[in-house]
């Protein structure tokens with residue numbers, strides 16, 4: 523991978539981005555699989571604990587990421603981007619940031635208010651901050667399930683757009699986020 527870029531994202535933000543990408547896609551695929559299985563069956567029960575643990579980890583990673591993002595400067599969009607592409611990219615990134623916070627919160631509402639367990643990677647149990655409450659449980663369940671469609675769409679568009687830039691446009695989009703890119707000022 524060439525490092526001939528004039529600007530790229532902050533090095534810590536780039537590392538968090540790729541850690542997020544791996545954990546997020548794992549959480550998404552496990553969630554999708556569990557959603558297709560009957561409640562109470564195995565391995566759905568065990569996999570849901572992994573799904574929830576990944577989701578909680580992603581929530582804390584999202585807080586760290588947002589802090590790093592606000593404290594550092596983002597590179598200017600490549601000159602070759604049309605205004606429409608810039609707006610589409612910005613909307614997609616905003617949606618992904620929103621998802622990184624809303625999915626863990628709605629999942630937690632569902633789990634906590636429903637009285638379900640939340641064992642963190644086979645170690646300790648997270649406290650249930652919501653007391654048993656059917657309305658909160660239902661709201662969390664419905665929102666989590668409905669937003670899952672936005673998740674699939676936003677992630678698919680994000681990956682397809684990256685592929686488009688790499689394969690068709692052959693521009694510096696991926697290099698801006700590549701872990702080992704240089705960060706020379708323009």
Ligand code: HEM
Nearest residue numbers: 550553554556557574577578580625626629630633667670
């Ligand atoms: C970024 C974090 C998360 C993502 C991307 C995510 C994504 C998903 C997806 C795509 C599904 C499948 C939806 C369906 O087919 O109905 C799902 C199901 C589920 N998620 Fe999450 N989730 C996240 C975090 C959490 C957290 C933190 C919890 C709980 C603490 C949680 C609890 C659940 C439960 C219980 C289901 C099963 C729902 C059912 O089958 O009725 N999720 N999640």
Ligand code: HEM
Nearest residue numbers: 542543546547591611615618619677681684695696698699
């Ligand atoms: C294989 C999976 C992924 C690839 C190839 C990828 C690629 C990229 C690339 C190339 C950029 C830079 C775009 C630019 O500079 O305009 C970027 C930015 C971004 N990506 Fe991804 N990404 C992936 C997964 C994800 C996932 C799962 C999320 C979150 C759920 C995510 C969230 C973001 C966000 C929010 C940005 C904007 C930069 C920021 O402000 O933090 N990405 N991604």
